[in-house]
Amino acid sequence: PAAGQWTAYIYSRNSSAGGTTGPVLFAAQVAKYGPFGHVRPSTLTLAPGQTAPITLDVSTPSSPGDQAGSIVLSSNTGGTGTIPVTLRSLIPHGHQSFSGTLTGGNGRAFFIGQTFYYQLDLPAGQPELNASVKLADNPNNPFQAWLVSPTGEALAFSSNDLPSSSAPGYIPELGTQLHVLSPAQGAWTLIVTFAPTVSGTAISEPFTVSTNQDYTRVARNGLPDSSKVRLTRGQKYTYEVWVRNAGPDPEAYFLDARQNVSTTLNLAEFNGKPDTTMPLTVNSNLPIYLVPTHTTSFTGQATVTGGGSQPILFDEGAPTGDPDIASTAGLTATASHSSNPISQGIWDIAPEMVGPFGTTGGPAETVHTSMSATTQAFDSQMSSPTGDLWFASTDPSTLNSFNPQFVSPGHWAKIPVTITPNAPAGSTVHGTLYIDDGHFVIWQFVGTLNGNDVAAIPYQYKVQ
Incomplete structure (x- = not known):
């Protein structure tokens, strides 16, 4: 973005058409590109048709989850290209707990929002795989979570809405739990999707993820x-x-x-x-x-x-x-x-x-x-x-x-x-x-x- 003063316009459809009235929270952030690991060699010369290896030394994220970066290629003949790099840190075995931050989606569709992926490698013979996801203080940020087996089957599927006989048929809670009995050995994936739309009462909402293999x-x-x-x-x-x-x-x-x-x-x-x-x-x-x-x-x-x-x-x-x-x-x-x-x-x-x-x-x-x-x-x-x-x-x-x-x-x-x-x-x-x-x-x-x-x-x- 160009340097200087920027103006944000916030609008809504009419209330009769499902729009919003009242105060609106707004936040803006600026960011710049930073270093992502170390590439060696930092420069190289290639003849037509020639190839050469490039080594990237980089650390995985300090807590479970994903981090994305790029190797930027600049040529003396002009033009720039990038090689995408995605790093994933696994959830260790045993009792684990870590945090994340919900910032919401773009509001274009009620069923699409921010999604987080976490993975853990389970050894054989575990009695159970348990996971929980809990919001800090606002249960009106609905989300769903899945535990996906090494074969690609979602064997645990939950949300922070508990079933209820009263309208609208559910009770919002701060969190939810997932359980799989006798989980298979291999790579399991925990997916957390914050959707439908967020509450709109905060710019962000912290959440905590916990896992264990206890009966x-x-x-x-x-x-x-x-x-x-x-x-x-x-x-x-x-x-x-x-x-x-x-x-x-x-x-x-x-x-x-x-x-x-x-x-x-x-x-x-x-x-x-x-x-x-x-x-x-x-x-x-x-x-x-x-x-x-x-x-x-x-x-x-x-x-x-x-x-x-x-x-x-x-x-x-x-x-x-x-x-x-x-x-x-x-x-x-x-x-x-x-x-x-x-x-x-x-x-x-x-x-x-x-x-x-x-x-x-x-x-x-x-x-x-x-x-x-x-x-x-x-x-x-x-x-x-x-x-x-x-x-x-x-x-x-x-x-x-x-x-x-x-x-x-x-x-x-x-x-x-x-x-x-x-x-x-x-x-x-x-x-x-x-x-x-x-x-x-x-x-x-x-x-x-x-x-x-x-x-x-x-x-x-x-x-x-």
Whole structure:
């Protein structure tokens, strides 16, 4: 920028159109280019077609995160070029805590904002991977966070909005927590995105990131763990499992009982609308499906109905947009994905016609979608007043009874669970009772729910 006096103009649309009235905070900063490491040699002479190595000596950032710089190339014949350099410092193993600063986005879109990437290399055999992100003092700066596995699956997905039965459906908090049980060995990525738009009440907002690999403390309090425990078929047995919120922010816990076998489920379209029309527009129905935790494969399908003859294809997008699975093409198109496990949460099926078309575009067609998933089987013999978010994968109406238990930092949640055995007498029942946390997240501009495993309690009993 040129030297001298600069003028900033701040304006807003009319209040009736969503604009802002009142005082506005404004800050301006100046910066200049500074040194970035040491290059050797600092000068060199090259004949036509000749190459030569250049060495850059530079230190990685002092705290976890990224730093960007450039090697500037200036020629005696004129012109300047640059070679971009990005440095990343990893999060060390063990208990770690470091800070960052939110300065906001450019305000052009509510779903885009400042994003931070952090990475850590986990050795094998870790019991759990936990991360938390906490704002300094203003919960009205919404953000979302992900823990992405070495295979590219987002296995923990949370926000600083806790689900609520009261409008607008969530409670803003200062921070959030993420958990992954038995994380795989390798490079894990923690992504933090501050979006939708920031509160607008401060120029900046500090935040703190913490990570560890500790077990979450739980107590089974009599929940059967042996085939020597006999339970009578059809009789109700109620226990109380405990879990401690060791993080810095409130949690919304619910129970999820699974058998130690896999099964294939036909998932239900989350909004009860598996059909859509082609070509898709911004106002078209986009079929979405809730994939539960502990899913290892799924298959999506889209079929042209109503006598249409134009082939279609679709992509199947994860809650975070990645991975994005491409389908076959035809009047019936399919797409399959497998990983152990797959990212839980809302996946979409977005069909499109196979072109090319003439000047009039493609014909109108109706498309029916469906999705099936192979996952750890639900145990219908166990229930809890918290409900189970993942039941909505096959029956979205169960969200009406979803009632997670809210627990403050440092406190214990005491969650009832009832076993009503219905297996044949003499059979042994065994499975895992997962304690999950629920979060309100923004998906495709729409608010929805997601959750993560926090702890796992094995159970076993014999039916008499």
